[in-house]
Amino acid sequence: MKGYSINLLTGGDIMAKTNSSSKIIIIILVLVLLLLIGLSLNLGKVNLFQLDTETRYNILINIRLPRIILGVVIGVALSVSGAVLQSLLNNPLADSYTLGISSGAAFGACLAIYLNTVLHIFIPIKLTAVIFSILVLYIVLKIAGTSRRITTTNLVLSGIIVGSTCQAGISFLKSLANENAVAMIYWLMGSLASKNITEAGIITVIVICGVGIYYKFSKELNILTLGRREALLVGVDYDRINKLLMIVCTVMIAACVSLCGIIGFVGLVVPHLTRLLVGADNRKIIPLSSLMGAILLLTADTLSRSIFKYELPVGVITTIMGGPFFCYIFINRNKKVN
Numbered sequence: 498m499k500g501y502s503i504n505l506l507t508g509g510d511i512m513a514k515t516n517s518s519s520k521i522i523i524i525i526l527v528l529v530l531l532l533l534i535g536l537s538l539n540l541g542k543v544n545l546f547q548l549d550t551e552t553r554y555n556i557l558i559n560i561r562l563p564r565i566i567l568g569v570v571i572g573v574a575l576s577v578s579g580a581v582l583q584s585l586l587n588n589p590l591a592d593s594y595t596l597g598i599s600s601g602a603a604f605g606a607c608l609a610i611y612l613n614t615v616l617h618i619f620i621p622i623k624l625t626a627v628i629f630s631i632l633v634l635y636i637v638l639k640i641a642g643t644s645r646r647i648t649t650t651n652l653v654l655s656g657i658i659v660g661s662t663c664q665a666g667i668s669f670l671k672s673l674a675n676e677n678a679v680a681m682i683y684w685l686m687g688s689l690a691s692k693n694i695t696e697a698g699i700i701t702v703i704v705i706c707g708v709g710i711y712y713k714f715s716k717e718l719n720i721l722t723l724g725r726r727e728a729l730l731v732g733v734d735y736d737r738i739n740k741l742l743m744i745v746c747t748v749m750i751a752a753c754v755s756l757c758g759i760i761g762f763v764g765l766v767v768p769h770l771t772r773l774l775v776g777a778d779n780r781k782i783i784p785l786s787s788l789m790g791a792i793l794l795l796t797a798d799t800l801s802r803s804i805f806k807y808e809l810p811v812g813v814i815t816t817i818m819g820g821p822f823f824c825y826i827f828i829n830r831n832k833k834v835n
Contacts, residue, residue, distance in 0.1 A: 519781050522774055526788035530569070533795055537565050540803040564689045564802075566697040568795035568811075571689070571753045572763060574704045576790025578746045579764025580771065580782050581711055584722050585739060586649050592764040593750045595653060596743070597633045597660030602754035604663040604670075605629025607681045611670045614677040622684075626755030627748075633659055634747045638740070648725075687758040687812025689798050700752055707749040708787060714738055715779040722777075760812045762819025763790055769823070793818070 538561055539545060545553045579592045586595065593599040609625040612618040637659050641651035667685070671678040711718075720733045728735040753760070767790045768782065775781040797814040 519775050519785070523784060523788065526785070526792065530788060530792050530795070533792060533799070534565055534569070537561065537568070537795060537799045540799055542803070558694070563692045563694045563697040564798060565795065566694075566701060567689045567692055567757060568798045569791040570697070570701045570704045571757055571760065572790035572792070572794030573708060573787040574700075574749045574753050574790075575760060575763040575794070576767035576771075576786040577708055577711055577783055578750055580768035580779070580786045581718065581742055582746055582764070583768055584718050584779055585742060586653060587722055587724075588649070588653060589769065590765070591653070593746070593754075594656075594660060596637055596656035596747075597658075597663060598630050598747050598750050599754055599759060600660040600663035600667075601633025602626040602630035602751045603685060603759055604666045606684060606755060606758070607667050607670045610681050610684065611674050611677070614680060615674055623752075623755035627751040629663075630747055630751035630754065633663065634743065638743075683810065684758045685812075686810035687760040687815075688810045689757055690802075690808065692756065696756060700756055703752050704749060707745050708783065710745050711742070712780075712783050714742060715783055718742070718779045719777075758810070758812060760794065761816050762823065763794055763815055766819040766823050767793060 538557060541556075541561065543556060545556065548556070575593070582591045582593065582595065583589055585591075588595065603626070605628060606622050606626040608629070609620045609622040612620050613622070637652065637655045640655040640658070641648070667681070671681055674681060717728075717733050717738050720728050720731060721735060721738060725735045767786050770789055771782050771785045775785055794811070794815065797818060798811045801809045801811050801814045
């Protein structure tokens with residue numbers, strides 16, 4: 498009994514140290530994010546200190562501030578949604594592409610661009626992207642649930658099938674659009690440019706609500722990773738929470754994609770980095786992924802508009818940054834397993 502008490506005390510000490518280290522990491526990341534926001538406001542092609550007050554105000558409020566807000570908010574949405582999907586599907590390679598959500602939103606946006614530019618039929622790009630992403634999730638869930646029980650394997654396979662179909666549809670639209678395909682290609686590369694403060698405010702509200710729901714169910718999400726049977730044994734409604742979190746993921750990702758296009762690797766790389774720091778507890782992963790995703794995307798956008806002679810789409814920067822890094826993580830994980 499004495500030995501058992503010592504073990505409990507040791508376990509409590511370890512837990513306390515883990516929580517303390519997580520708080521320290523969060524504080525450091527918050528400070529880094531605040532510093533980065535300050536730098537982003539001042540960095541750019543134009544030197545604000547050489548401009549008159551009115552011009553400086555217009556650039557800060559109407560151009561740079563919306564981009565900074567979107568960089569933070571969309572970084573949060575993509576990274577946390579990636580972490581949640583990886584836990585739900587129990588698949589470290591899962592992200593919004595796995596379920597076809599991003600592909601559905603991209604197809605909807607490209608369809609709207611095609612109708613607007615080629616056929617001159619005006620359809621809102623953002624609304625079409627959201628509708629198609631939700632439609633894709635519905636189709637994926639229907640296909641995966643044909644046996645009346647949705648499994649991880651069925652979801653992944655259904656997502657790949659529907660996502661590939663959407664990608665084929667995008668290629669078909671680009672070939673039909675001919676010279677007008679430039680608008681589709683640029684949109685697909687992802688960009689935070691030319692957005693206003695109202696759009697940034699709307700997406701901020703959506704993401705705050707979504708992340709709040711994620712965090713509320715973070716404890717249940719830990720249990721869901723054990724599997725459907727284990728979750729039901731401890732009284733967790735696996736199917737209801739699974740569908741709820743997937744719908745929240747879909748709405749958040751669709752809103753981000755409809756506004757800024759495809760921004761890859763954020764939802765794939767950031768959750769891996771977070772787990773290396775704090776382990777697999779989603780109660781820690783969700784807040785840390787939020788901060789790291791915001792830092793990553795804001796850094797990429799600041800680099801894209803300040804370093805290069807011509808502004809690059811931020812989706813290109815995140816892929817350049819994330820691709821090699823993810824390969825490094827993947828190779829190291831395989832070495833440890835072997």
